[in-house]
Amino acid sequence: MATAGPSTPGPIVSLGAVAVSAMTMLGDFAIFLVQTLGWMIRRRPAPGTILPNFYLVGVRSVPVVAITGMFIGMVMAVQMFNVFNKMGMATRLGSMINITVVRELGPVLAATMLAGRIGSAMAAELATMRVTEQIDALSCLGAHPYHYLVVPRLLACGLLIPLLTVMADFMGIMGGAFICTRLYGVEAHFYWAHSESYVSMWDVVMGVIKAFFFGCSIALISCHRGLNGQPGAEGVGRSATEAFVASFVVILVLDFFLAIFLLTMHDRFILHGIGRSFF
Amino acid sequence: MTTASDQPLISFQHLTMEFHQHRVLQDISFDIARGQTITIIGESGCGKTVLLKLMIGLLHPSTGRVTFDGHNLSELPDRELTQQRLRFGFLFQNAALFDSMNVYDNVAFGLREQRRMSEADIRDIVRKRLQEVGLPANAESKKPAELSGGMRKRVGLARALALNPEVMLYDEPTTGLDPIMTDVINELILQVRQRNPVTSIVVTHEMKTVFKVADRVVMLHPLSRLNPGESQILYDGPPDGLKTAPDPRVQQFVEGQARERMLEMTANPA
Numbered sequence: 001m002a003t004a005g006p007s008t009p010g011p012i013v014s015l016g017a018v019a020v021s022a023m024t025m026l027g028d029f030a031i032f033l034v035q036t037l038g039w040m041i042r043r044r045p046a047p048g049t050i051l052p053n054f055y056l057v058g059v060r061s062v063p064v065v066a067i068t069g070m071f072i073g074m075v076m077a078v079q080m081f082n083v084f085n086k087m088g089m090a091t092r093l094g095s096m097i098n099i100t101v102v103r104e105l106g107p108v109l110a111a112t113m114l115a116g117r118i119g120s121a122m123a124a125e126l127a128t129m130r131v132t133e134q135i136d137a138l139s140c141l142g143a144h145p146y147h148y149l150v151v152p153r154l155l156a157c158g159l160l161i162p163l164l165t166v167m168a169d170f171m172g173i174m175g176g177a178f179i180c181t182r183l184y185g186v187e188a189h190f191y192w193a194h195s196e197s198y199v200s201m202w203d204v205v206m207g208v209i210k211a212f213f214f215g216c217s218i219a220l221i222s223c224h225r226g227l228n229g230q231p232g233a234e235g236v237g238r239s240a241t242e243a244f245v246a247s248f249v250v251i252l253v254l255d256f257f258l259a260i261f262l263l264t265m266h267d268r269f270i271l272h273g274i275g276r277s278f279f
Numbered sequence: 280m281t282t283a284s285d286q287p288l289i290s291f292q293h294l295t296m297e298f299h300q301h302r303v304l305q306d307i308s309f310d311i312a313r314g315q316t317i318t319i320i321g322e323s324g325c326g327k328t329v330l331l332k333l334m335i336g337l338l339h340p341s342t343g344r345v346t347f348d349g350h351n352l353s354e355l356p357d358r359e360l361t362q363q364r365l366r367f368g369f370l371f372q373n374a375a376l377f378d379s380m381n382v383y384d385n386v387a388f389g390l391r392e393q394r395r396m397s398e399a400d401i402r403d404i405v406r407k408r409l410q411e412v413g414l415p416a417n418a419e420s421k422k423p424a425e426l427s428g429g430m431r432k433r434v435g436l437a438r439a440l441a442l443n444p445e446v447m448l449y450d451e452p453t454t455g456l457d458p459i460m461t462d463v464i465n466e467l468i469l470q471v472r473q474r475n476p477v478t479s480i481v482v483t484h485e486m487k488t489v490f491k492v493a494d495r496v497v498m499l500h501p502l503s504r505l506n507p508g509e510s511q512i513l514y515d516g517p518p519d520g521l522k523t524a525p526d527p528r529v530q531q532f533v534e535g536q537a538r539e540r541m542l543e544m545t546a547n548p549a
Contacts, residue, residue, distance in 0.1 A: 046392065052379075133375040136337050140369045141389035141442070142361055 032146070032224050036154060039147040046143065049152040057118055057153075058160040062167070068113050069168030072105050073097060073175030081184050091190035093180050095198035101172035102199060107207045108255055110168040111214035114161055115247035119222035122153055123243030126226025127236040135227065145227065154219040161215030162208045169207060202270055206262045213254055218247045286349065288313045288446065288478055289334055294343035296329055303329050305502055305511055307343070316472060316479040318489045318518075320532065321499035325511075327482040328372070330499070331448050334480065335367050336360050347446075365389075368439030368477075372450045374431040376423035376438070382409070383419040386438045393442075408437040411474075412467060429460035436467060447471060449481040453488055465491045486533055493518045498529055504543070 009017070076097045084090050126149060129135050135145050173195075180186040222243040229239035287310030296304040303326040311317055319327045332338040333345050336352040345352050347363060355363065376385050386405045390396055396404075409419065412433040423431060432452060439447065449468065453461040465488050472479060472492075481492060489496055498514035498521075505511060514521065514529045521533050531539055 129378075132373060132378075133371045134377055136332070137369070137371060137375040137377070137438075139337060139361075140335060140364055140367065141438070142365050142392045143388075144357070144361070 028228070029220075029224055032227075033220060036146050036150050036220065036223075039144060040151050040154070043147060045152045045155065046148055049148060050155065053152040053156040054160060056121075057114075057156040058164070061114060061117060061160075061164055064113055064117060065110050065164045065168050066171050068109055069101075069106060069171030070175035072109055072168075073101055073172035073177075074179045076100060076105075076172075077176045077179035077184070081180065085184075090180070090184070090186045092194045093186060094177065094191040094195035097176035097180075098173050098195045098199045099203060101176065102169050102203045102207050104207075104255070104259075106169040106172055107165045107210045107214060108251060110165045111161060111211060111218065111251050112248060114157075114164065114215075115218045115222075115244055115251065118157065119218045119243045119247045120240040122219070122222040123226040123229070124236055124240040126223055127229025127239035130227060130229050131231050131236060150219070150223045150227075153223055154216060157215040157219035158212060159215075161218070162211040165207055165211035166204070169204065202266055206266070209262060210255060210258050213258060214251050217250045217254060221246045221250060287311055288348055289480075290344075290346045291330075291333075292344045292346070294333065294340045294345060296326065296333065296338070297341045302502055304333075304340075304499075307499075307511060309497060309512065309515060311478065311480065313478055314476050315494050316468075316481065316492055317495045317497060318481045318483055318493040319497050319499065320483060320486075320489060321513075322501055322532065323484075325499040325501040327499060328450055331369075331450055331480065331482050334446075335364055335369060335448060365393075365442055366445045367448060368442065368444035368446070369448045370432070370435045370439050370450065370452055372454060374423070374435030376426075376431060376434055378423055381420050381422055382414070382426070382434050385423070385434060386441050388438065389442045404441055405437075408441050409434075411440070411470070412437045413463070428455050429457075429463065432456065432460075432464055433467070436464075436471075440471065443475070444477065446478045446480070449479065449483070451483055452481065453483065453485045461485060461487065464488075468492045486535075489521075490518050496521060498532065500528065 077093065080093055080096060081090065084093050084096070126135075129149075135149075138145050138148055177188075177191065181188040181191055225239045225243040225246065229235050289311040291307050291309055294304055294307040295302065303324075307330070319330060321327055329338060333340055333352075334347070336345075336347075336355070339353045348366075350359075350363060352360065352363065376382075377388065380388070383405055386408055387401050390401045390404060405419075406416070409416075414430065414433055414437065418426070418430065418434075423434070426434065436452075447468075452464050452468065456464065468479065468481065468488075469492055471477060479492070481488065483489060494517070496514060496516065496518050497512060499511055500509075500513045502511060513526050514524050516524075521529060524530060528539075530536075
């Protein structure tokens with residue numbers, strides 16, 4: 001007599017399973033977010049957890065962010081010079097390069113680099129701690145993992161990624177200016193004069209606000225993935241990859257919505273009179 | 280009239296535990312009295328470590344209750360659960376030392392986290408605990424990665440003892456150690472009990488540990504290999520009774536006989 005083999009679920013069932021799984025993860029992330037914010041308010045971070053995280057996120061990221069920022073500006077100058085020069089607008093390159101770096105490329109690429117450098121490392125570290133029962137050991141010794149592990153990382157990313165973004169902006173501006181004025185011989189006075197008339201302080205603030213949200217997203221997503229890591233080397237690796245991919249997608253989606261929101265705010269409240277020239 | 284000291288310290292009542300619809304423990308009920316040293320034995324995968332984590336509230340049962348000193352651990356708010364957990368010391372299977380900290384900071388962790396003691400008092404306690412487990416003063420500055428398996432276990436024990444726990448939980452404390460170090464850990468378990476009136480729960484595969492430290496033995500069996508309607512607890516009694524237990528599976532485990540298991544595996548390769 002033939003026996004019935006295990007039946008394969010149909011597409012509707014599979015789709016339903018994916019939807020349920022996604023909703024469960026979203027719900028779990030929402031609870032994680034609320035509890036982390038609760039711990040942030042309830043008790044100051046444990047001594048000795050703040051400085052190492054600030055050092056790792058801030059100081060150790062300076063070289064990679066500086067190099068990324070500088071080359072963004074330099075590549076943009078190289079790519080745009082011919083087009084602008086043919087139109088006789090080479091001196092206007094500064095406005096184009098600087099506004100792009102300050103508003104978009106600086107915050108997004110700095111955050112992407114940091115999601116790769118810091119986010120993956122955080123997820124891998126926490127997943128390893130979970131696999132080796134160090135998270136359980138923390139709980140047994142009276143420390144809450146969210147308070148002890150997540151809050152300092154969230155503070156470090158939320159506060160320092162905006163500062164690193166300002167540095168990436170500065171390096172991008174200087175890189176672009178160096179290529180244009182030193183390599184292609186654009187008149188420095190006009191280059192900076194055009195930059196001044198197009199880039200306002202609001203553009204810089206907009207980039208920094210975005211960077212704050214990117215930083216918080218990187219820390220929260222990476223810690224969540226790490227704390228929910230699966231056992232074994234494969235599980236740790238998967239947590240690190242998931243942390244980067246999810247952070248990258250969230251950075252791009254957030255960038256879109258924040259751009260719309262901040263530009264609307266700018267048009268409504270700052271357009272007339274308050275926006276000051278940056279340079 | 281019953282007093283608090285007459286009541287069991289830890290009680291499992293009709294406890295069932297499932298992970299993603301995979302049942303590990305089913306209808307477990309037994310009590311642990313104050314001051315008792317109980318060993319939980321059984322084949323790998325029978326739920327011994329899960330039982331240990333349920334005792335301290337690191338896991339919550341799917342159904343049933345775990346009560347500690349009259350408190351249902353699943354119903355306690357976070358802060359109260361943390362307070363109750365501090366009455367336990369937990370020696371994890373691989374010690375679970377914090378990689379980023381040296382030995383001294385690992386042992387001092389729980390004391391610092393309470394934020395009630397000066398650093399000088401903490402230093403005294405850490406040194407005393409390290410001395411009790413036989414670690415030299417120069418081990419204080421070493422990172423866990425630089426320690427041997429036996430040293431890691433002893434640091435883990437010193438860390439668990441730092442907060443003067445009322446209950447000590449040992450998860451396979453001698454696994455992976457040489458016979459001498461196994462005996463050292465067994466002696467330390469006995470010394471801990473002699474120094475303080477602690478209740479000890481030891482999960483182990485090592486029969487030498489069972490016969491050396493236990494007042495009472497509970498043997499669990501994997502659910503997948505139980506007959507229908509059978510209790511998951513195959514044995515609950517003194518260590519001396521293990522060799523004369525009526526259930527042949529108990530003696531097979533105690534004597535390490537694989538013949539029946541091999542026959543089962545051949546009949547059911549999955």
